[in-house]
Every structure is written in C-alpha cells, then in structure tokens.
Amino acid sequence: MTIAPDVPDQARPTSDALFRAGPSRRPRNMGQIIRWMLLFAGGILMVMPIAYMISTSLKWPFEVYNVNLIPEEPTLDNYAYVLEDGRFYLWFWNSLLIAAITTVSNLFFDSLIGYTLCKFRFPGRQLVFIAILSTLMIPTEMLVIPWYLMSQSFGWLDSYWGIMFPGLMTAFGTFLMKQFFESVPDDFIEAARIDGLNEFQIWWTVAMPLVKPALAALAIFVFLGNWTAFLWPLIVTNSTDMYTLPVGLSSFGDEADVAWELIMTGAAISTIPTLVVFLIFQRFIIRGVVMAGLKG
Amino acid sequence: MAQLVLRNLVKRYGATEVLHGINLDVADGEFVVFVGPSGCGKSTTLRMIAGLEEVSDGVIEIGGREVNHLEPKERDIAMVFQNYAIYPHMSVKKNIAFGLRSSKMSKPDKDKRIQEVAAILGMTDLLERKPNQLSGGQRQRVAIGRAMVRDPAVFLFDEPLSNLDAQLRTQMRLEIKKLHQRVGNTIVFVTHDQVEAMTMADRIVIMKDGHIQQVGTPDEVYHKPANTFVARFIGAPSMNMLDAELSEGRVIMPEGLSFPMGPTAEARSGRITLGVRPDDLVPRETDALIQGKVTVREPLGAETLIYVDTPGGEIVAKADGRNPPSVGEQVRLGADPDNLHVFDRETGMVVR
Ligand SMILES: Nc1ncnc2c1ncn2[C@@H]1O[C@H](COP(=O)(O)OP(=O)(O)O)[C@@H](O)[C@H]1O
Ligand SMILES: [Mg+2]
Numbered sequence: 001m002t003i004a005p006d007v008p009d010q011a012r013p014t015s016d017a018l019f020r021a022g023p024s025r026r027p028r029n030m031g032q033i034i035r036w037m038l039l040f041a042g043g044i045l046m047v048m049p050i051a052y053m054i055s056t057s058l059k060w061p062f063e064v065y066n067v068n069l070i071p072e073e074p075t076l077d078n079y080a081y082v083l084e085d086g087r088f089y090l091w092f093w094n095s096l097l098i099a100a101i102t103t104v105s106n107l108f109f110d111s112l113i114g115y116t117l118c119k120f121r122f123p124g125r126q127l128v129f130i131a132i133l134s135t136l137m138i139p140t141e142m143l144v145i146p147w148y149l150m151s152q153s154f155g156w157l158d159s160y161w162g163i164m165f166p167g168l169m170t171a172f173g174t175f176l177m178k179q180f181f182e183s184v185p186d187d188f189i190e191a192a193r194i195d196g197l198n199e200f201q202i203w204w205t206v207a208m209p210l211v212k213p214a215l216a217a218l219a220i221f222v223f224l225g226n227w228t229a230f231l232w233p234l235i236v237t238n239s240t241d242m243y244t245l246p247v248g249l250s251s252f253g254d255e256a257d258v259a260w261e262l263i264m265t266g267a268a269i270s271t272i273p274t275l276v277v278f279l280i281f282q283r284f285i286i287r288g289v290v291m292a293g294l295k296g
Numbered sequence: 297m298a299q300l301v302l303r304n305l306v307k308r309y310g311a312t313e314v315l316h317g318i319n320l321d322v323a324d325g326e327f328v329v330f331v332g333p334s335g336c337g338k339s340t341t342l343r344m345i346a347g348l349e350e351v352s353d354g355v356i357e358i359g360g361r362e363v364n365h366l367e368p369k370e371r372d373i374a375m376v377f378q379n380y381a382i383y384p385h386m387s388v389k390k391n392i393a394f395g396l397r398s399s400k401m402s403k404p405d406k407d408k409r410i411q412e413v414a415a416i417l418g419m420t421d422l423l424e425r426k427p428n429q430l431s432g433g434q435r436q437r438v439a440i441g442r443a444m445v446r447d448p449a450v451f452l453f454d455e456p457l458s459n460l461d462a463q464l465r466t467q468m469r470l471e472i473k474k475l476h477q478r479v480g481n482t483i484v485f486v487t488h489d490q491v492e493a494m495t496m497a498d499r500i501v502i503m504k505d506g507h508i509q510q511v512g513t514p515d516e517v518y519h520k521p522a523n524t525f526v527a528r529f530i531g532a533p534s535m536n537m538l539d540a541e542l543s544e545g546r547v548i549m550p551e552g553l554s555f556p557m558g559p560t561a562e563a564r565s566g567r568i569t570l571g572v573r574p575d576d577l578v579p580r581e582t583d584a585l586i587q588g589k590v591t592v593r594e595p596l597g598a599e600t601l602i603y604v605d606t607p608g609g610e611i612v613a614k615a616d617g618r619n620p621p622s623v624g625e626q627v628r629l630g631a632d633p634d635n636l637h638v639f640d641r642e643t644g645m646v647v648r
Pocket of ligand 2: 340
C-alpha cells in the first residue's frame, strides 16, 4: 500500500498531461485569450479618459487639440495657474461642504426612514414605500424647473441651502437601506427592546452598526453624486462665489474659447477627494458582519 | 406566591385566534417548560409574557402586578432567543453589559456584576472576544449571561438549544439546569423537544393548537397522561395505541385476546383506546394483550426495540438487549394492568 502507488502515481500525471495536451488545451486557451482581450479593452476604455485628462492638464493651450497622449512640451503651468486662482479654493470648499453635508444627511435620514419602513408594521406602510420608490422614475431634468420656482419663491436661489435641498434625502438611499435592514434579524431588535432601549437607541446602537457596509456604499454613492453634480448647481447659482467645482471649472475661459487645459487640471485635482472618500469608506465594506452574531 | 400568572390569555392575529385561553400559575423559583409541536403557540405565549406581543384578551401578572400594558423593560423579565441575538459588533463584555443598560447600578457595581456572571458561566477569559470568535455553545452562554446579569424575576427561553448539535445540546441542558439550581430565578422555557422538557422541568405545560393539554410534573405527564395527545407526545418511542373494548372489567382486544383490568374499571364499558408504553410490554403467555411477528429489531445497547406486526397495527416494545427475540419470531406480549392507560375513543380523554 505504501510503496506500490509510488511509481505509478508519478508516472500517471505525465502521461495524462501528454494525452490531454492536444484536444482540450486549445479551446481553453482561446477562451482565456478572448477574456483577456475583452478585459484589456474594457481597461483601456476606463483608463483613456483619465489618461487624457492628466495629459491635457500637462499641455500648453496650443497643443490641446492634438490627440497625442504624451505632451510634446509637458508643463505644470496649468496647475500653478489653477492653484493660484483664489476662486478654485472657494469652489473646492463649496463642493466639499455641500457633498459632505448631503452625505451625512443621507446617511442619517435615508437609514432612519429605511429602518422604519422595514421594521415597523403600521397602516399605510406599503403605500409610503411605493410613493417613495415612484419618485425614482422622475428624471432630474424634469424636476429642475419646479425646484427652481420653489427656490425662487422661498428665496433660496444662489445659496448653499438652495444647492443642497433636493438631495438631502434620496429615494434610492431609502430603498437601499430598507433592503439592507431586512438582513438585521428581528431577534436583535426585540432583545434590545427587552434590554430597555427605546426605538431610536435600538436603531442607532444595534441596527446601524450592522449595516455599516451599506452605509459605506451609500456614502460613496452620495458623495460622488454630489461632488460631480452639475446641472442643478449650474441653474441655482448666479454668483461665481456660490459655484461648485464642476460649475466653476466649466466657466474657465470665455464664450469664444473654452480653456480645456485648465478645466482638465481642475478636474484632475478634484478627483483627489473622491479617492480619499473611497479609501476611507471601502474599509467598512466587509462581508458577513451581520450574520456573525447569529447561529453557526 | 405565584411569580407569574396567566389568566385566560387569548391571542388573535386579525380574525384568527391562535391562543384560546391559557391559564397557568408559576411559583417563585419554578422551572416551567412549555412543550408542543411547532405552531402550537408556545413562542406566542412567551412573547406575550415578554411584552413583545400585545395581549388580545386575558391578564398576565408578574410578581403580583398586572403587566399587560407595561413595556418589556418594565416587566422584570429577561429573554434568551433561539438565534442567541448577541450583537456581532460588540465584545462579550459589552454584550453582557447591554443587559444592564437600563439599570440604575453604579459603574463599579455593574462591572462587579458582569464579572460575577462571567465567572458563573465560565467566560471570564472570553470577555474581550467578539462573538465570531466563539463557538455556538459559548455564544449561547453569552446570551444567557446577558439575561442573567439583570437578575430578573422571570427568565424566558425560546428554544435556546435548537441550533446546537446533539452533544452540545445535552451539555447545555445540564448547564441550564445547574444554573437554575444555583441562581433560583423563575424560568419559563419553550421547546418542541419532549426530552428537553422531561429532563429540565419542574413542571411541564403541554400545548397543542393554542390549548393547554396538561400541566404536571415530568412524572405526572409521563405516568398519568390526561389524553392520547399527551400520551403520544411524551416518551420515546411513543406510547402504543390500540383499539379495544372495555367490558365487565376486562379489556377485549379485537383479535379476541382479553385481559383483566381490575376493579377500578369495572363501572365503565365501551369502545376505548388502550395505551401501553413500549417499556411496559413484557413477554407473557397468559393474559397477553397482543401477539404477532417481529418485523424489525433496533438494538440500542442496554435494550433492543422490537417492532411487532399485529392485527391492530404495528407495535413497538422494548426487549432486553442481551437476548431479544429474533426477526420473524412470534411473540405474545402483555403488561401489568397498573401500567395500562385507558382513553375514551371518542374524546381521547383518559378514563382511568
Ligand atoms: N405575526 C403573526 N401573524 C399571524 N399568525 C401568526 C403570527 N405569528 C404566529 N402566528 C401563528 O400563531 C401560531 C403559533 O405560533 P408560534 O407561537 O410561533 O408557535 P410555536 O412557537 O409553538 O411553534 C402559528 O399557527 C402561527 O402561524
Ligand atoms: Mg416557536
């Protein structure tokens, strides 16, 4: 039993490999090649805009309309120009403030509403949920005019509040959080109720920590969405002081000549906060947090 | 003094009534087990005691005061759930401390109490661990610790052992029983497992379809079942049920065998269901109850279960493990009249 299989076992794989090499290897490699090519093409597609953004930000104005990826005479002048322009910092700050407040607001309210809709039984619950969901079907383009008229009559035009108010709670976030709270077992909530927590404390100390991955995902979505928002901030703001970064960047240059190299420089700088946000929150996206306290 | 009183407790979900008037007095320090098949209303009863479900009708008293409209935290109870419900994002210590959140104890007193409980449960070394670093049995112990730390008037357990494997279940069963002997709080324990009920309870409450079938000590429900349901539910293998006639103090089996029941049954006559436990059936030539061929043997070591094919259906009997009858053998079995259970065939209620 111990000696006999020794020789055949070593011999067998070799002969098997020889035997199989012909017919079965090629199709597998073909599949692999195609997969690699598709992934490569996808990768190029993703990287190209970013590469062009950085490349353009390093070009002189005269070279901007050349499609070459490597600038002939790379320069950091654009960065110097943008970073010396006081308005850039203001717009950056505006965007950061608005995106941060909106993110916190969404994390709080979306999860509070989502939790209520998920864990409480009350008359009209389904109706409320459907009403919230149905707002997802209305595109922003349709809403900006009512928002504008509303802001005008409330005197919110050209203010932070005016820029922020439509996004402080979102139907998408509410829906996302409601779905995630489904994974929090009722036993947890009832155990906390017996331990004497009130409903708000249960939500905050028991349910919220268990949906951290969802909160992290929502934070990333909301922050990015608001950081890059363009249409509504463009409409609701008038003074350059109130511009957000995307609106401000697009105003570089004048009607006749758009200064693409400056816009791209600003855009390149503006990706930094999104990277930071992503790096902070992805830590929280950990699998299996909820189930760990349950059986098995 | 009764620590927990249930008076005509009724639960309705919309138009359907799932509990039809539960009455029970639980004495201070008593270990009461609710047992019954799945869906009979055990959890609902427990959750009503806990205050997690509204009471549709009736009264619940804990420690002498009506608690119908009190919040769970005001009822002086603690509950252990089937899925443990310990919080994965908190350490063992935090989890146990959670039970003291609404207590007015000072911080050092709380810490002392947590250490005490951890020591009783043998978890002192595990206090800093997170639940995902614990085994199933340890998690269950944390859940029990969180309930214990408050020293409640009544402990409520809802099938706390059903997620554990068989060996661990036996061990935890013993631990909970020892714990009860040590701390002495009143316990209401829910299970669908009659072995758990028999081994742990001071008194067993057997439920079916939202009704209490019988309340009694393990001894009582085993030896004096009130009806055929209890008779079959308690004890494994189940009690054999045979159709028979009672006439002039004798049990007459359909195949013509007959058997004296003694004077107590003389007054009654009619169609009955005769119940006899596998343990009580012994081989006997005269006054046998049943005869038939052995079809299957299940050796259990000390004893062997034999399945006997009789005209009235299949019968299980326990035979000596050393030399049980072989398969195919004809056997005649009977029992001591004192060990026979006679039920009314129409109502299923015990006759004597
Ligand atoms: N929320 C509910 N709505 C309607 N019926 C329910 C609800 N909860 C439990 N029931 C019904 O009540 C009965 C008793 O349930 P339960 O107490 O959970 O049974 P057990 O714990 O004994 O298995 C079951 O028939 C169940 O279907
Ligand atoms: Mg149950």
